[in-house]
Structures are given as C-alpha cells and as structure tokens.
Amino acid sequence: MPDSWKDIAIEPAASVRAALEIIDRGAKQIALVVEDACHLSGTITDGDIRRALLKGRTLETPVSEVMNPNPVTGLLEEDERIWQRTMQRHSLRHLPILDKRGCVIELAEYRIPSEPSRSTPVVIMAGGLGTRLRPLTENIPKPLVPVGPKPVLETIIENFASQGFENIHLCLNYKGHMIRDYFGDGAQLGVQIAYITEDRRLGTAGALSLLSETPDQPIIVMNGDLLTKVDFVRLLEFHNRQGFVATMAMREYSHQIPYGVLRIGDGYRIEQLREKPVERHYVNAGIYVLSPEALQLVPGQKFYDMPTLFERLMDMQRPVGSFPLRDYWVDIGRIEDLERASEEFAEMFG
Numbered sequence: 001m002p003d004s005w006k007d008i009a010i011e012p013a014a015s016v017r018a019a020l021e022i023i024d025r026g027a028k029q030i031a032l033v034v035e036d037a038c039h040l041s042g043t044i045t046d047g048d049i050r051r052a053l054l055k056g057r058t059l060e061t062p063v064s065e066v067m068n069p070n071p072v073t074g075l076l077e078e079d080e081r082i083w084q085r086t087m088q089r090h091s092l093r094h095l096p097i098l099d100k101r102g103c104v105i106e107l108a109e110y111r112i113p114s115e116p117s118r119s120t121p122v123v124i125m126a127g128g129l130g131t132r133l134r135p136l137t138e139n140i141p142k143p144l145v146p147v148g149p150k151p152v153l154e155t156i157i158e159n160f161a162s163q164g165f166e167n168i169h170l171c172l173n174y175k176g177h178m179i180r181d182y183f184g185d186g187a188q189l190g191v192q193i194a195y196i197t198e199d200r201r202l203g204t205a206g207a208l209s210l211l212s213e214t215p216d217q218p219i220i221v222m223n224g225d226l227l228t229k230v231d232f233v234r235l236l237e238f239h240n241r242q243g244f245v246a247t248m249a250m251r252e253y254s255h256q257i258p259y260g261v262l263r264i265g266d267g268y269r270i271e272q273l274r275e276k277p278v279e280r281h282y283v284n285a286g287i288y289v290l291s292p293e294a295l296q297l298v299p300g301q302k303f304y305d306m307p308t309l310f311e312r313l314m315d316m317q318r319p320v321g322s323f324p325l326r327d328y329w330v331d332i333g334r335i336e337d338l339e340r341a342s343e344e345f346a347e348m349f350g
Helices: 002-007 016-026 045-052 080-090 152-160 176-183 204-210 232-242 305-316 336-350
Strands: 030-035 039-045 094-098 102-109 122-125 167-172 192-197 219-223 226-228 247-255 260-264 270-275 279-292 321-324 330-331
Touching: 002 016, 002 030, 016 030, 016 039, 016 045, 030 102, 039 045, 039 094, 080 094, 080 102, 080 232, 102 204, 102 270, 122 152, 122 204, 152 176, 152 226, 167 176, 176 192, 176 270, 192 204, 204 305, 219 232, 226 279, 226 336, 232 247, 232 279, 232 321, 247 305, 279 305, 279 321, 305 321, 330 336
Parallel strands: 122 167, 122 219, 167 192, 247 321
Antiparallel strands: 030 039, 094 102, 219 279, 226 330, 247 279, 260 270
16 A cells, blocks of 8 residues: 555644654554655654653644654655664554655555675774864774763764674774774674774775785675764665666755745846755765675775765776665764764663
C-alpha cells in the first residue's frame, strides 16, 4: 500500500492538536510532516508532543515548531532488508521511504533483521589539529574530546562495531600517541585497530596512500570528528549497487532567505516573486566509500584532499555518486556544535 502514508500526512503549519488527531486516527504512533505535496520536512510522534507540552507549548502550536526535522528515512532504491536494518538500529516501528527528490513514496513497517560480521576496511581520519575547539584541544587531540561520557572517536568505533565492521584503521598525526594509548589494539571494543601515522599532514585523502596493503574491496572513509548514527551497511550496499567508484555521503542543508526573491526578465519586468523562499542544498558529510580504482589515484606521501580525488574522478568521467544522509549527524568541529552534541548524546546514544 504505497499511498497509505498520505493518511498520516500533515502540513508544517497545522496545529499540534491536528497532529494528535492524525496520529490517533492512523494508529501508527507517527505523523509525517509534508510540504509541497510530498517533500518530507519532518516527523512527529506522541513523544515529541509530550516533550513540547512539558516545555510550555500548546495544542495550537504549529507542528513545525515541535516536529523532528531530521527523521531517519530509507531510500526507494534500497530493498526491504536494508529498511528493516535501519528500523532495528534506531528502534523505529515505521520508516518513511523517500525518492531522490526527498518525496515520500511509502511507509515501511518494522520486522526484526539479522547482523553479520563484515571484513570491509574502515579508515577513520583522526589526525586533525582541532583548531576551532581550542583551548579544549591544546592538551588532547580532537577525537578524544568527550561527547557525553566518552570520547567522540570511541562512539564512532562502537557504531561501526555494532554493525559488524571489525577492520578499523586510524590515521594519526596531532598527539596521535594519546589515541594509540587509549584504544590499543581495539579488542576492548570488539574490533581490530591498525594505525597509520603521518609524519606530516597529508589531507583527508593523502593518508590512504599509507595503507599497508591495497584493499581488494571498497573501503569506508570517515572524518574522526563526526557524531552520527549513519547506517554504514546501507551506504556500502548503495555504493556497490549503483556501480560507483567513489560515493560521498551528503546532507541536506536548508536556508530561508529573509526577503522576497525576484526573477527579472527583459526590460526589468518581474516574472516571479517568491516571498522568503527556502533554498535547499546538499553538502559534503565527511563520510565516503572508495573502490580500489579510486584508491589507486591517491598520490604517495603528498597532501591530497578528498574533494580533489572526487574532482579528478569526475574529470576522468568515472561514475561518482552521492548518498543522501538523513540519520543523526553532527560535526563537533565548533564549540557550539560540540555543546549541542553533548546535550543530545543521552537521547541519541543512551
């Protein structure tokens, strides 16, 4: 029943009272906040409403002020097995399924999946200076900055381990000995950790040339300052299914222009007026999948950034793709983002 989601759809301007009525009528404990007929703006549940009321909101408050604006979603291109994994990992009963435009196509329901172990190499870039987090990073490297009760890098590795990824490589530079001392061989986290030490900064891709052996399968590469609940299995299978040589996870970034925007034609004639429109863009999320073909292009012992690698692949007309990431994601590179991640840690990772 692909269209059943429409029975629980509500517009952002609708009231919390209206959302409660839809949730009650739909008997799914969730309503989908939709604009432009199909674009998913967020979700709202009984829990969201209860928390909003406790904070002083009323039943007449617009849904847009109390909804979850970054809900976990699935992709139309994925099979149901991946949808089930996603719901299991996030303790969800339902999962909105979106097409490439961000439009809702259907609503999947939860059934228990299984979780095998995986040999895919995972490379985590943990050598950054953490300049924007000073003075916190004057005495410890950024990946060891605590978020909640533990360093952010520990949460990252635990997330990979929980999804069956055991082959972890940490790229070190600034105060790398502290990271090595903290994690050791990784046994306490159920993984095997190998270390790659840069004697000079090599950028977000250059350190890949230091891998002890060239992988014969795609690898996952991730920045070591991201707090996220991304499903890496989905990302990897998407990369393989689409036939890409390199895949970049992307985040949707929305910005409302605080003015009326004009489109002007010949003779200064106004052809269109859009009042305070919302512009949507996709930005690099700092998580990648690279096939062996892409890794061969990384020069040895040379500063080389990931965007440069993607640009070169595109110049070569090689298939390079993007994976829309709607899971929880925070870059802790700034103090204000670190504080927000710390406040949200218990709810997202507790």
